[in-house]
Amino acid sequence: MATLFEGFTLCGLVQTQSASDSAIQGIELDGDSDHAVVTDSTRAVTLYKVSDQKPLGSWTVKQGQLLTCPAVFNFQTNEYVVVSDNKVIRVWKEEDLHLDKAFKATVSADVWRVHSAPGGEPVVLFQRGAVRLLDSLLSAPQQPIEDILSEEEKEVIRWSTNIVAEKQHFVLFTTEQKGEHFLYVQRLNPNTLQKYRLEREDSRAPPLSFSASLRDKHINLLYLYPNGCVYQSVVAVQGPVGLEGVQALPRSLRLRLPVGEGELGAASAVALDEAHVAVVGMPHPSARTGKDFLCIWNTNFQTLQADKEMVGRICGQVGILRIVWCYLGKLFVPHGKALSVIPYECQKSSLASALGKLRHPGIAVSKSSVAIPSWNTLLHGDQPQGPTKIVDSRKSVLTVVHLQPFQTGPVEEVRREVEALVSRGDAQDLQLSVGRLACQLVARSQVETAFYAPGALARLVKTQCLCHSMCPDLLLLALEHKDYFLCQLCLQLFPDIPEVVTCACLKTFIGNEVLQTPYSDNLLVPHLKDLNAPQVILFLQYLQFIYLKYSQDVYTQTPVLRSPTMTQIIDWVCLLLDAHFTVLVMAPDAKGLLSNLQSFVKSQVKLFSELGKIEGSLQELHKMKPSKDISQYSIEVIELF
């Protein structure tokens, strides 16, 4: 899970003349992790202490001059570096008061950016693609700078960054040329340059934002298109050296953001870790358009993990510009009249934490066909995520489907219609229509107390296209009608039954099925507390019974579809004891049960300690084997039988 914490305003922003311009050119770190170096769009560089939201120093260039690149901190010399009027590099220290008196050098070509990162020397990227280390450039400022990008072809840099791997230093930049986009990976020491062509998006729209990060010796490039697609491309750090020409850069779709009507104007996506992406400048899937949100999405499960509304317009300009920075667990977002700092936290995500404890793999037969609902679908009802073409076809099926019989027809007719629908529909269409239909039938049953169509509902559940989130009332309805068959079916086939419902089922009946439903420990325990003492004791007795039954023939038993595993049983015993231990200790009829469980735990502990000893001995044996000294001569005794 990811969390966005309460943010705060670092500083106010001056509105620029052009409404579409960002007031911030760049935000960089310096040697202090609590500092931020903010370069505004015109003349000023301000150093803030972030936790105090207090400026520590500010430097401006003379009127008429313009800062053309965000100031960066040289981690090796503890100096700040900025470029004014494209050609003048200025270097100063924190104690310097005036930028004019600081060191400056004029170089022979226009600078695009100066990049700096801890552990690496600052590098200067020129507008025509050449790269120099700052030190070597300043030692001979007027040195000739070659053109990497050709002027005539009108290839221009759109975005750039640098990455310092263990011993390698990379400068990455993307360019645009006649509607095509390229990625350049410039490796320093030894210098190699590799050019990649980005796949062209169907809409031919340029990417809105780029973000690069280093993971597992690979550079991950994440980029967002106006249609909401977030792609990832991976470039190996130990990449192919000396490959001539332009390589195609393969990409994979990590996320398809709901963009609502039209396309995104200014938006930015930044990778937080391998599973989380922060996106700024897009509408919230459930809120009305016109408001900008900061959202954290889990790309593995395509789920929205956290969101925060950004009051005021997200500042940005058309084209590629960063409108979100991410440093050390904080997101910096300029919006409206303020630069906000929003701390966040991303926990290691797993399907278990996203969806509850994993099902037993042997049982998860239906997993592939059960589509895990995205929040999007849940929140928007029938609005699908797929391209619009498919939406149309689905809608047409839907219109065909929700016709009279389901609204008014008798139970038997409904069953027949459902049967017909299920047997003719193909999987793609079925998914949606089945959900819709189930909701309708459940709704009707809730209104007309006399109407209950167990056969039809069971058939729908059996399509395995349904899940709890699609039709949350179905299971409760079945419980209400004491339709245990349907309950069992739901418990078997739904991957996403909330813990509260699981407990509700428990109260009514104990089955194999309940134990196998996925759950999250800390969410289930509060609900388990709702059970009363006799229920708990009964349940524990049942668990003990099946445990004993299984432990007798654990080796002979082949995994059966509907039997819980030993681990599941033990987990449930632990949960129940966690939830009700004090009650059970007090209850006299629970005494025998508890002492049984205690002796069982004792024996388990003993077994495991013995196993641990054996493991230790085996490891020793393993170690002994190669170290067995091969002496030239020894007298040994062997025994033959």
Added chain:
Amino acid sequence: MGEFKVHRVRFFDYMPTAIRAMAFNAHTERLALARMDGSVEIFNFTDHYFQEKVIPGKDSRSTESLCWVGGRLFSAGLNGEITEYDLENLRPKYSLEAYGGPIWTIISNTQGTQLAIGCEDGTVKLFEVLEEHIQFERNLDRQKGRIISLSWHPSGTHIAAGMMDMIRVFDVPTGHAVQRLLVDRGFGGSKSQETVVWSVAFLSDHTVVSGDSAGKVQVWDGHTGTLVKTHLVTKWDVLALSVSKDESSVVAGTSEGTVIQFQFIAPTLHQQQDKEWVRTRTFKNHTHDVRALAEIETAIVSGGMDTHLVVRPLLEKFDENTEMAEITLAGFDSVLLFFPQRNLVSCAKKAGLLLFQFPGQLELWRLGDSDGHDGRNTVNIVDSFQTKGSDHICCSALSSCGGWLAYSTVSCVRIYRLQTDNNNISITKVSKLPKALRSAHQLCFSSDSSKMFAASSQSSVLVIALTQSECKYVHTLKPKSGQQPIHLMTTSVDGKWLAAANSDCEIRVYNLQKLKLHCIVPVYGSCPSAMGIHPTTNNMTVVHADQQLFEYSIVEKQYTDWSRKLQKQGLHNVWLDRDTPVTHVTFNPKNPNQVVLHDMHMFCIIDQSLPLPDQKTQFYNQMTLRSLSEQERPSHLHAFKICKTFQDLLCVSLLDDQSLVVVERPLLAITSQLPAPVRQKKFAT
């Protein structure tokens, strides 16, 4: 069965030498193999790759190439001589100076009438093969630069010669070079280095296949002299080529230790007539240069710097039409031959001495005093003998009392008297030896050390009487027939019997009191690999190369009941499936039921009092027995007690004090002494 004290000996620094050349005789199915030290070994491929004969090497001899002409074996080497071997007396028959400088290669035509050699001085010399000799015939046109490799066209009219940077095709009748095929040099830095054409093969359709030092296998049209196809197979050298008999497959050995197969097949299913040479498979059984190769009917045989011989079966030759061929192939192991299948270790059972035989020297060691309980087991080298002259030792023996030591080369026999007093051993060479004792294929002493037996030419055995003062010739035991050399000899403890086995699989038993032939053991189809006579019953246990085991009563001149029972029931499949032969048979003097045998990977104590295992019995059952209780054990016992604790065995023997001597030579230790293999770039290094 009980406990055994084991002297575990690992100080025999035996080091096999690299394999340099190979020649397979398809007619007799014998593989001749030449090593760097000049020794030649003959393996019988019809009899479980049994190492039938070993011709010892010589310091000055370096064999570069081997060649069969009918049943006759020729070699040529860098000493500039052609040698024919006497395969019955296991020695060179004659050597002939070719007057062309070092000789790189020797081949014969298919008719077996001529030999051709490639010389350093650029000549290809033809020799006529005569009945008992060969005679120089003529030179082909002399070339500039050495002739490295030769291949004779099956029709006999042309010879292809691999040289530096080129291949020449000669017209044999005229002696003129008719084609010049230029071989490209390697890329990069090696451009300045000449390319050595290490191997050529001339096929019936006048295709020439070449392997060179630039790592290429090239296919040429011999008629037009044009290059048809180049396969770059390695960064290093392609050293050897071998063509299958039907010319549908060529294998190439490289410096990387790989053997690469090329097959003449249609590249697509639809155009079956347009065949071309396609690289098909790569085998990696070696760590170093593959210097010698032979593609035979059912297998690829390869050898090289890493000293072991690999027989890699090609099962698909049998069932070419089934799709299962590849699958079965994957499950079929290569046979690897590491150790010589003859004794390099002699053990004096009474004195606790070990004699190790190296090509040029002998080492005598005394085993530690096993009575010492403080764990300080000491072993000391008593002496090492450097042989005089350049001939290598072919056999050696130590008497069981430790009083006598003898060795033989192809040219002389030496006998030494060893005298022990207070841990000091004095060694005296016996100066006067009988004239008849010129050389021996095998040597052994009688158990009371009063006689020495020397296997001589034509399966005869010389009996020498040994006394303190002299060595006296007594008799020659000479069979009426029999030409092949004796490779095994053993005597009975009571001094009455001597058994000798030759490579015709004949085992003769002589009565030493009457000095005449007692009987011939019924000839079995596989060569005996080890035998021994029981100290009390005088039953002879014989193990053959095919792993069959017989027990023959010398007194009754018939197989014993136990042997018949064993043959009737059949040996266990696990026993029969082993791939190294048994090389020693000894007995337990304290327990007449026990026979001790060993091969390279295990030793076995056969207890004849126990039931024989049937096919369903767990054969290797020592671990099981160990886990059973005393009461349960007897019902699980069977006669074959196998111990695999010791590996890479050269000798297992039982001393008179009941302790075992196990001489191991770990293959790892051999590998570690090899030179570094060519550097290969491995992934991520």
